[in-house]
Amino acid sequence: MQRYFSLIAKILRRLSSSVSVFVNNLYTWMKFYSNNILFIDFKTYGVPFVMVARGGYCKFGSNFTLNNGLVGNPIGRPQPCVFFVDKGASLIIGNNVGISSTAIISQEKIIIGDNVKIGGGVCIYDTDFHSLDAVLRNDSKLDKLNKKTKPVYIKDNAFVGAHSTILKGVCIGENSIIGACSVVTKSIPDNEIWAGNPATLIRKIDGKKV
8 A cells, every 4th residue: 555655656746846847947037037147048946046236247058957945955955046146246157057055146256167066055255245344344334345356266177065165266277176065265276176174185186195
């Protein structure tokens, strides 16, 4: 009896999943279009949060895959993907990129290359959000005027491990790998593996240890 019940449950789950994927893709298409995002084709599980300010620029390449929330990315710390592009800022994502529950906040410029994989719960910020001066932080106008921003670049074929944070001014080199839960505060050359808080060089991808 339990076997038959399990079979029926699986069939219903597949039907529900097919309908859900269609609805999520349609809703996401509407979000991208209404936010003036330039895009080609994508596949999404769940629905992302999207906010592109007037005067912001956002472009996604072909074969873009998004996993949102627990169903799309059941590895812990579930949330929808977040895309926030401020006025005068830009976010450009290349072809064949996959992201999961990723938050990308651009207040100046973030560029992600082709064939990049970004793991669950990763946060990418090109800003400090607030001034580093405690006195200035107490005045909302001065705080906003004195926050620091620097562009972030993630080059082709890079892989950023789950729950990592990429901070302003960082460039991650081609083919390089960031270990899970890392905090990346400085740029990383091509073909290297970095991990930790703050992230440091583990080894080069050719197999040679440091």
